Amino acid sequence: DAGITQSPRYKITETGRQVTLMCHQTWSHSYMFWYRQDLGHGLRLIYYSAAADITDKGEVPDGYVVSRSKTENFPLTLESATRSQTSVYFCASLQGTDTQYFGPGTRLTVL
Amino acid sequence: AQKVTQAQTEISVVEKEDVTLDCVYETRDTTYYLFWYKQPPSGELVFLIRRNSFDEQNEISGRYSWNFQKSTSSFNFTITASQVVDSAVYFCALSEAGRGSTLGRLYFGRGTQLTVWP
Numbered sequence: 228d229a230g231i232t233q234s235p236r237y238k239i240t241e242t243g244r245q246v247t248l249m250c251h252q253t254w255s256h257s258y259m260f261w262y263r264q265d266l267g268h269g270l271r272l273i274y275y276s277a278a279a280d281i282t283d284k285g286e287v288p289d290g291y292v293v294s295r296s297k298t299e300n301f302p303l304t305l306e307s308a309t310r311s312q313t314s315v316y317f318c319a320s321l322q323g324t325d326t327q328y329f330g331p332g333t334r335l336t337v338l
Numbered sequence: 339a340q341k342v343t344q345a346q347t348e349i350s351v352v353e354k355e356d357v358t359l360d361c362v363y364e365t366r367d368t369t370y371y372l373f374w375y376k377q378p379p380s381g382e383l384v385f386l387i388r389r390n391s392f393d394e395q396n397e398i399s400g401r402y403s404w405n406f407q408k409s410t411s412s413f414n415f416t417i418t419a420s421q422v423v424d425s426a427v428y429f430c431a432l433s434e435a436g437r438g439s440t441l442g443r444l445y446f447g448r449g450t451q452l453t454v455w456p
Contacts, residue, residue, distance in 0.1 A: 258441065260444075270444070319444075332383075
């Protein structure tokens with residue numbers, strides 16, 4: 228089915244471990260985004276990508292790394308997870324100025 | 339400073355009541371887009387509506403209606419005859435399209451938790 232998927236949907240990890248959250252879209256949209264959702268903050272942009280091999284920081288990029296070697300994939304890596312990175316992570320994609328569509332989210336808990 | 343403000347953190351209504359969710363935004367761009375998303379208890383984000391800054395016409399879709407007023411920088415959302423299934427967190431968001439803006443980037447409000455009681 229076409230759309231945007233995220234994996235895993237749930238992840239528990241420990242402080243200091245590396246974690247990678249995957250995002251895949253089948254629309255060939257140029258733009259992709261990673262947001263985190265925390266109570267009281269709404270959604271905040273972590274990183275975004277305008278095309279393959281083009282990425283840039285958003286509002287809260289510290290502690291995260293992204294790559295985009297293929298248009299359809301936009302993985303987000305926490306190099307050394309911290310408790311403050313416990314959150315729900317949403318990936319989204321966009322073509323042009325059209326509507327941004329979101330993946331189902333990944334709930335990450337860092338112990 | 340917040341670009342999108344949803345002053346109502348929580349709203350509770352009884353079924354069949356009308357309810358309005360407020361959204362105030364701030365931008366210097368003349369071209370921008372406003373959105374509402376619904377997040378039900380299951381957690382996904384459901385797109386509801388997108389308006390561009392040049393279209394101030396109000397919109398109605400079934401029990402949902404949106405009032406866009408540039409003069410007050412507001413984009414309010416009304417649910418008529420609310421139902422239990424409307425219980426969710428509702429987010430208002432802004433996307434700027436001016437020079438220097440990040441195309442497609444959404445600035446979200448903090449959300450309004452709507453609870454509709456039977």
